[in-house]
Amino acid sequence: MTERAPNPSRRRLLTSLGVVTVGAGVGLSLKWRGGVEEVLHLRDLMADVANLQSLGTRYLELHPEDRDLRAVTAAVFGELPPPDERYDRALDLVRQRVRQDYVDGNTVRLDGWILTRTEGRLASLPLLLAAASGARGDQ
């Protein structure tokens, strides 16, 4: 697995995620008021899950309590990884959390799919990011 370059521009990140217009469409009521920069360094991981619009939207419809970007980010990664956090480390963290969720039965059912709550949050994170960006007038 290759190490990836950190810290692209905010607009470039959101463009690469392809979700700039999606967040506005899901009608999110955001609590988050922090900076997008805090999660920019997760962009590589986010890019892998950037286009899970159907899954992320469905998760947020069924679990509106998970619309707080900061809380969801913290729930997925434990605490926000430092800006120089490597992609592999972040992924390992997510993988361990997903595995533990499956073992503990911390799962959700999305139109029949049995997924962990961490996976649902991960799928919704790009949408929350995009919506947050929209709320800040970044579009």
Add this chain to the structure above:
Amino acid sequence: MLLDARDLEEGTVLETDVCIVGAGAAGITLATELRGSGLDVVLLESGGRKDEPETHRLYDGPFEGPFEKDNYCLDSRCRFFGGTTNRWTGTCRPFDDIDFEHRPWVHLSGWPIRRDGLDDYFTRAAEVLDSPVFREHRGDGQLTPHNTLSEDGEPGRLVPKAMYRSQPVVRFGKKYRQVLEEADDLRVILHANVTELVANAPGTAVTEARIAVLCGPRVTLRAKRFVVATGGVENARLLLASNSVIPGGLGNQHGNLGRYFMDHARLRVVGHLMWTGPKPKGSLGQRIRSEISSAPKWFYIMYSPSTEVQRREQMLNCGFRLMGSQVGHVDPLTVDAHRLAAAVDRHPGGPGLREAAPKTAFKGIKFYIEHTPNRESRVMLDDTLDPLGKPRTRVRWRISDSDVDQIYRTLDLLGREVGAASRGRLRITVDRDRIFQEQGFLGSHPMGTTRMTDDPKRGVVDPDCRVHGLGNLYVAGSSVFPTGGFAHPTMTLVALALRLADHLKATPA
């Protein structure tokens, strides 16, 4: 000796030591085992040597259940020499240890006999059925050491179990006809329909069987002992209809006769398992084949919650099969689920959805479930009569919410197991309120209607399969099962028939 009741004179009275009613798997096993024991035996069969529509229609009767379209009474059985082994698939597997145990979370569970007391009978039953015997047939019946879907070396919550099938499938009528014909101490009488077993005046023993023939004579058979072996529905029907001396029928003093009817509801496809990891080297079947004591001719794998998980999670027993499945439409949610799993699991070389779908990326999940004994599920006598004047059966089958829960809890276990192992993700594809209507079909394994108990108040037969309160009347077959497990019942009912044969040989009439 092979006889035909149509050739007997009206009013003929026959006598024997042991009268066995029904020449299916249980009856033929019993008759074969009693050869040379010093007992004279008569084996009565309603049908002939081949299927005859007029005789088959004697089964006909209404069925109330979750499968309204099915004519359960007619379609689930065969009424000629060899019984339902004339059309069965030949699948053999003994019930598991836990099936015999008292499980506080399963209403009326607990057989009055222990599973390990049947080990030798299962070995003999395997010979009767031309089925191999494997070491995993003992104990909890799970295969080792590859017990997990995850292959990560951790104890599996779901364990593989082997279902064996003889090739060719054993048809009892064909396989055992010659030995039965050649036996000096045995008479097989075809076209002999028992319409009633008549008890003595005190109601403590059966004295004779009344036999009717379609468009033929009425005959009487007197015997020292009687064994009813006509199948899970018909056993209850005959005992209920034998009510000229004891109102309510034989063995029904506590109202249990015909109740607690069970079958194995089967579900075609209740979900899809989407593999995201690379295929393991060598199939599970190939690895299991290399580990069992001798190679079977044919077997397939089913998965069950492990014994430990059943106890801890208070679950019923069940089994499911992973089948090749076509997924016609891959919806956006499925595409997303695959991408998500691929991102999280990171299997280099894992099957991409486009490359693998729809044939190999998905497995359909086919279910067999155990049912909770339910007093309201029952075989009753209908108001209508068959052409011989015997009341038809009415079967009512109720499936409880806890039975349906079992399916979804097991699917949840499977989804968690493969997810934790980073091997795949699971989608449940059936709503629970339509699950049986959309995907259910019948196992044709009627059980429980003459359940075996120590306490006469809770069942119909005792641990020797003798009807409570009647000294010379026995029942053979799956109707004596107090609970039904998930495995096909034939091997267990043959083992019990062998055990009953030993009992009859060892005890005086």
